[in-house]
Amino acid sequence: MDADWLGETRTSYDTVAESYAAQTRDALGGAPFLQAALKLFADTVPPGGPVADVGCGPGHITAHLHSFGLNAFGLDLSPAMAGLARREHPEAEFAVGSMTALGLADESVAGLLAFWSLIHIPDDAVPGVLAEFHRVLRPDAPVLVGFHLGDGSRLKKEGYGGHPMNVYVHRRPAERMAAWLDGAGFTVTAHMLVGLDTRYPGGLLFARRNPPQERSY
Template identity: 40%
Template sequence: MSDSTAPFLRNTRSSYDAIAKDYASRFPDGLPHPLDRQLVTAFAELVTANGPAPVADLGSGPGYVTARLHDLGVPAFGVDVSPAMVTLAREAHPQLRFHVGSMTSLDLPDATLGGILALYSTIHVPDDHLPTAFSEFRRTLSPGAPVLLAFQSGPEPGHLHLAERFGHQIDLDYYWRTPEQVTALLTGAGLEVVATVLREPDGEETRGRAFLLARKP
């Protein structure tokens, strides 16, 4: 079975299609925490210093982080598995490019990206498919280009399945991983992890947040 037909992709797509409008309304800002915003700003500076190639925001949702990168002077486009999310992003940010796709099979040429941003999107990728995604990261990045990942984390890995959200029936899996797990997978894909940032849950958050900054050698 190819990743493009994997059940987790179909389930993630249909689930986010169902909740897209409610999700965008419930989370009008994709970076409400100041530390998250500062890390994205630092990522944008690293991208700019490395060259003019564009950044792919993988799991771009309604497009607010893609737009933030654009405001920071970074050429950026969004990729999301949900057509409904892509439609919302295009409506909200008509000056930017968004398309439907999966991080496990990027429709992009080799070594053409100036960076990859994946904020809270790898959490829906099962363990056995995550190495494929990280191999795609390495394939599409230009030399020296940075990667910034963010994901819910904790002292132990875990798994959650939701059948309902915002009053809609869904079929969505969440995978919680430790920074050490994700670091090992990035390294195994040929990427260098250069920084790890952890923060405790804030506000309504129930799990801590981990940020990994990596680069393609």
Template identity: 55%
Template structure:
């Protein structure tokens, strides 16, 4: 898939500058910290166990979950991002992988989190990704998504230090994402907006059924 290769190359190119940009963002934002604390509490209530951060980028979310006491590890399409994450957080596990073909055993994780990574997946591939999420999660395991809200798609050709990029950004409505989750066997428990206004984002909190 050309778009997948373009996404990988783009994030390999910007990995170092992107990591510098987002470093410390969770510490500064109480809403992000609260969302991660809620996720950690849900994982612990489900009995604990491995947690995967899909599309982990430079590993800030993974490391924060690890610091909260979770057995968290990160997966990212970009080897460059995985390298940056591993050097920044040497005590945390990171590996290269694609959410479109998630190479984890069935029911092998208690929780799954994907922040701002589903935004690069075309509509006709989202169901494939969510089916993988459902497959690798244990029954009752929590899922947390964060994504850009809207009804448009744009091609990003430059970013993070002025480097060339070729990635599509898909903005979606929480209702649409919630419907896709239900169709894939998840129970949607809540969703909430973050930064409503010019660049709105949304959290969706769900759980694997059966």
């Protein structure tokens, strides 16, 4: 696997940003179960707190969360994606950032969404990413993780209109994702499977950041 996977991911999505946005802009409209999952997640976020959409891409999902009245903002590794999101969704805030080192204060976020944005993270880097999620979330705050269901990885060399890319796409069993969340200090509260009859089935895990452990003397 390429050592500079972050750089390759950034360059790949800078390259496909416009075509990716065009192909995914209306995708949520034909996905009632994903809509229901996002509404359920939104309903569990405490009022008023900021909600981070990590790996937001062109911002369509961030805007959907914003439509529920959430103070949702987006972060993406790709400057082109973040710029496109700002242009298309001026009602929300977007910034460039990496989920491996979130530029957010400790316990500053009331909810966090990672909607198919962990799919390019190598296995050995996932626990560190989830530790970052844990760091920025408030105690008992909800997190929703969406991912490609399955096992194994493939190198994606082009996509979204035939543009060149160089990223690995990772599929994971739900049990592995749940174990990673548990190890990072989260409690998984629900699990949803979607698209089981399609080429790319997905999994969604709802979880909460565990409150600090009370010391026993």
